[in-house]
Amino acid sequence: NAGVTQTPKFQVLKTGQSMTLQCAQDMNHEYMSWYRQDPGMGLRLIHYSVGAGITDQGEVPNGYNVSRSTTEDFPLRLLSAAPSQTSVYFCASSRTGGASYGYTFGSGTRLTVV
Amino acid sequence: DAKTTQPPSMDCAEGRAANLPCNHSTISGNEYVYWYRQIHSQGPQYIIHGLKNNETNEMASLIITEDRKSSTLILPHATLRDTAVYYCIGHGSARQLTFGSGTQLTVLP
Numbered sequence: 001n002a003g004v005t006q007t008p009k010f011q012v013l014k015t016g017q018s019m020t021l022q023c024a025q026d027m028n029h030e031y032m033s034w035y036r037q038d039p040g041m042g043l044r045l046i047h048y049s050v051g052a053g054i055t056d057q058g059e060v061p062n063g064y065n066v067s068r069s070t071t072e073d074f075p076l077r078l079l080s081a082a083p084s085q086t087s088v089y090f091c092a093s094s095r096t097g098g099a100s101y102g103y104t105f106g107s108g109t110r111l112t113v114v
Numbered sequence: 115d116a117k118t119t120q121p122p123s124m125d126c127a128e129g130r131a132a133n134l135p136c137n138h139s140t141i142s143g144n145e146y147v148y149w150y151r152q153i154h155s156q157g158p159q160y161i162i163h164g165l166k167n168n169e170t171n172e173m174a175s176l177i178i179t180e181d182r183k184s185s186t187l188i189l190p191h192a193t194l195r196d197t198a199v200y201y202c203i204g205h206g207s208a209r210q211l212t213f214g215s216g217t218q219l220t221v222l223p
Contacts, residue, residue, distance in 0.1 A: 042213030097209040099146045105157030
């Protein structure tokens with residue numbers, strides 16, 4: 001039982017490049033989400049999904065796209081990377097996303113945009 | 115979700131109990147109190163949660179005051195591996211967790 005798996009663990013991009021951060025969970029959780037964490041700060045929600053085919057924006061969605069075609073996968077796309085997107089990205093899943101169940105986080109993707 | 119207030123840092127001797135306080139005076143009746151920790155930039159790890167009653171699991175105990183305006187996370191026998199940032203979060207109907215600054219707990223040998 002792997003939990004939440006994020007790939008890659010590290011990535012360096014040039015400004016303007018695009019890439020996709022992968023997130024997969026094997027717990028049959030309906031809810032998945034993406035957070036970013038900047039140095040010395042708490043996590044901020046980018047996008048989330050409450051089930052396949054359903055996504056919504058979080059606190060800091062600009063510059064990121066998501067889709068949810070399966071229950072297991074929730075990729076995060078950067079269309080045109082900017083230095084301001086240098087951060088650590090965490091994917092999290094939960095049975096429902098609501099208050100009754102805890103969230104399981106992945107180990108993170110450390111992204112640097114130069 | 116409720117705003118929470120935690121001390122920025124605490125120290126604890128190895129083997130002793132670590133008691134981490136959290137104020138959540140604006141918490142509403144349907145909001146749970148959650149605790150997560152983050153060890154050195156790893157992904158946050160769920161510890162425990164509760165609504166009204168005190169809770170205990172294999173990692174920690176959670177004591178919630180009767181008026182639900184504050185709570186304490188207790189790590190009964192702290193080890194060096196418990197050094198982390200601990201987040202107290204009020205979680206209700208929102209489909210997200212709102213992270214504050216947390217408490218940096220340092221367990222000293």
